[in-house]
Amino acid sequence: GNSVTQMEGPVTLSEEAFLTINCTYTATGYPSLFWYVQYPGEGLQLLLKATKADDKGSNKGFEATYRKETTSFHLEKGSVQVSDSAVYFCALSESGGSNYKLTFGKGTLLTVNP
């Protein structure tokens, strides 16, 4: 079956540090890949997505590239802010579309200190 593995947290960084959260997946076919963010006390929000190999998703300074050869979708940001403190989830959808049921990783808690 499908699975998503993301790096264990928590991750603690200082403001303006570089962020990488690793995500690898197992799936049949050609899944779509997503990063969701959950701010304290809120639901999940879609951060970025990629639907085919070598696609790069980007939003709010975050980026992730769909690497089929390494089955990875690592999240990066060049300079984090305190407001980026949240839980980040990597997810995949096994259908070709972006709307079918999702398989989530366990989440990575990021804390950014001023």
Place this chain on the structure above:
Amino acid sequence: DADVTQTPRNRITKTGKRIMLECSQTKGHDRMYWYRQDPGLGLRLIYYSFDVKDINKGEISDGYSVSRQAQAKFSLSLESAIPNQTALYFCATSDAASQGQFFGPGTRLTVL
């Protein structure tokens, strides 16, 4: 106003009680989902529905049931709540054109 709303936001109940969690959406999406979030486990799919007459089990449907009363409403029921159903529950919606799924704010359920 929020596009996906969940009621109640918080609920404390006792073992054996019947509980209903409600989800409403104004996004006009035809697909709706219920997830459960537990610390260290991420989100797991309980049930999903692709239209009013369609109900499908997810990976952890035992102990839960759902009702799709209308395109905009999708309810999750616990017929006889037990303590290991204590969790954060999320409703989500999507359609064929949406960019991913849209989540409600969550319901925190505690079963004593």
